[in-house]
Amino acid sequence: MEGESRRDQQQAATVAESRRDRQRAATVAEIKAAARKLLVEGGLPAVGLRAVARELGLSAPALYRYFGSHEDLISALIADLYDELTAYLIQLRDSDPAADLGEQLFMIAGGLRDWALAHPAEFGLLFGAPVPDPLDPGHELTAGHQAAMRFGAVFVELVTKVWHQQPFESAPVELLGPELQAQLEQKAAFFGGMPPGAVYLALTYWTRLYGLICMEVFGQLHWALDDAGAYFAAQLREIGEALGLDCPPAD
Amino acid sequence: MEGESRRDQQQAATVAESRRDRQRAATVAEIKAAARKLLVEGGLPAVGLRAVARELGLSAPALYRYFGSHEDLISALIADLYDELTAYLIQLRDSDPAADLGEQLFMIAGGLRDWALAHPAEFGLLFGAPVPDPLDPGHELTAGHQAAMRFGAVFVELVTKVWHQQPFESAPVELLGPELQAQLEQKAAFFGGMPPGAVYLALTYWTRLYGLICMEVFGQLHWALDDAGAYFAAQLREIGEALGLDCPPAD
DNA sequence: CACTGCGGTGAACACCGTTAACAGTTAACG
DNA sequence: CGTTAACTGTTAACGGTGTTCACCGCAGTG
Numbered sequence: 001m002e003g004e005s006r007r008d009q010q011q012a013a014t015v016a017e018s019r020r021d022r023q024r025a026a027t028v029a030e031i032k033a034a035a036r037k038l039l040v041e042g043g044l045p046a047v048g049l050r051a052v053a054r055e056l057g058l059s060a061p062a063l064y065r066y067f068g069s070h071e072d073l074i075s076a077l078i079a080d081l082y083d084e085l086t087a088y089l090i091q092l093r094d095s096d097p098a099a100d101l102g103e104q105l106f107m108i109a110g111g112l113r114d115w116a117l118a119h120p121a122e123f124g125l126l127f128g129a130p131v132p133d134p135l136d137p138g139h140e141l142t143a144g145h146q147a148a149m150r151f152g153a154v155f156v157e158l159v160t161k162v163w164h165q166q167p168f169e170s171a172p173v174e175l176l177g178p179e180l181q182a183q184l185e186q187k188a189a190f191f192g193g194m195p196p197g198a199v200y201l202a203l204t205y206w207t208r209l210y211g212l213i214c215m216e217v218f219g220q221l222h223w224a225l226d227d228a229g230a231y232f233a234a235q236l237r238e239i240g241e242a243l244g245l246d247c248p249p250a251d
Numbered sequence: 252m253e254g255e256s257r258r259d260q261q262q263a264a265t266v267a268e269s270r271r272d273r274q275r276a277a278t279v280a281e282i283k284a285a286a287r288k289l290l291v292e293g294g295l296p297a298v299g300l301r302a303v304a305r306e307l308g309l310s311a312p313a314l315y316r317y318f319g320s321h322e323d324l325i326s327a328l329i330a331d332l333y334d335e336l337t338a339y340l341i342q343l344r345d346s347d348p349a350a351d352l353g354e355q356l357f358m359i360a361g362g363l364r365d366w367a368l369a370h371p372a373e374f375g376l377l378f379g380a381p382v383p384d385p386l387d388p389g390h391e392l393t394a395g396h397q398a399a400m401r402f403g404a405v406f407v408e409l410v411t412k413v414w415h416q417q418p419f420e421s422a423p424v425e426l427l428g429p430e431l432q433a434q435l436e437q438k439a440a441f442f443g444g445m446p447p448g449a450v451y452l453a454l455t456y457w458t459r460l461y462g463l464i465c466m467e468v469f470g471q472l473h474w475a476l477d478d479a480g481a482y483f484a485a486q487l488r489e490i491g492e493a494l495g496l497d498c499p500p501a502d
Numbered sequence: 503c504a505c506t507g508c509g510g511t512g513a514a515c516a517c518c519g520t521t522a523a524c525a526g527t528t529a530a531c532g
Numbered sequence: 533c534g535t536t537a538a539c540t541g542t543t544a545a546c547g548g549t550g551t552t553c554a555c556c557g558c559a560g561t562g
Binding site for chain 2: 548549550551552553559560
Binding site: 316 | 508509510511512
């Protein structure tokens, strides 16, 4: 938790970065790169301290100069992966200047699936592991949590932009019920002031997208479908219609 | 892989179960019960060979007389958990003789969620871990796989019964597209001869249910909802409507 | 009876995360 | 400048893991 308090203070006070600091940052990056490589090659259990250390010709205890524990390393890795995924989706979203908001929504949805299928181990680490706690104890925000929020914000922001551009039909009150209505209303600010029925649809979009990708990556769909790609596309069209988007027809 | 070949052959040949065999089966059950207990108390990492052995006053190597490896024990545990979950859902489904098929579908959906929330560690073990392979290599069906099929069959069977009783409106061809249409048609036999558009809806039912429960159990919904119960109920009503069921209104 | 094999043991191997004690380099300060 | 402190690395060691081996006692059987 307090691995290098003094260094952080100094770094916060003076923006100056000495040679030591630069080399240290480089080593940290090298460690995370090695951990990432091991994760890709052998999954999470392959990311051991000794394995990472061996990857850059160090001894295992040396890593404790950079990370407080094995768990800290994994957490840092998770945060990095979130950021990488977020950057990838943003780059994908802005890749086609002619794409409207709806098309952008489709693009990042497909992009998330592509990334998940291309990096199953990383995806499982980010989304398959149980998130420890929301904000119950001292609401200590892990770097991973913050990165996860930045990631989710990409979707939330885009959905709200879609709604503000052309409000889609909200889910009816009879469907939600009073309790859910109240909960959604409470979170309205987070969704750019959308009404509860619209927040519900935005949440549905995310829930279904997450579920689909999870099932496919975790191989939970093999029994029913040989190639889940077409199914994913159809589901995406269905969700898009609910958001008032004109979806491209099935090819 | 071939832990006790001779014993299996003998057991297959003669149904007679000697006292030894009975005691052996009892010990196996005891081991799995201890493993289960440790899983509940401390999650998967708490299920160690030495810990299990300690639970019943044995040495760790003794367990190798009953399970070929730690992984085998976990696999057996997974299979048992699938069977337990399946039994629970069946019992729940048949608990109310007055319930029609649609109500039964709601009951097992809610039952699955309840079980998942009550046993998050077990749920993560069953559905959060990546299923190794569908049937690519020698399609060696693990006991866990078979148990998983029995579990899934409960849902498939009930959905098909619902459809045969009162066919719900199939998803339109334009939504599916030719490729998905062909894939679904191929799997029609598995779904009791339902048309592709109906199989698609049945699959959607399962996909959304899985995604919802996964997200909630893995804590991936905390940022948006304080209590996911109401959201789950609304989603269930929405899915039920797609299956032509008259859903109870939100309370 | 002798014999076979099952169920158990403790010792040992290789690995893991982690800590402690120690040494060399490097930056900072009087 | 020299002294000192911090930083970065080492090796040794502790307790933990899954796993294998050699051994041993006892039940069941020919």
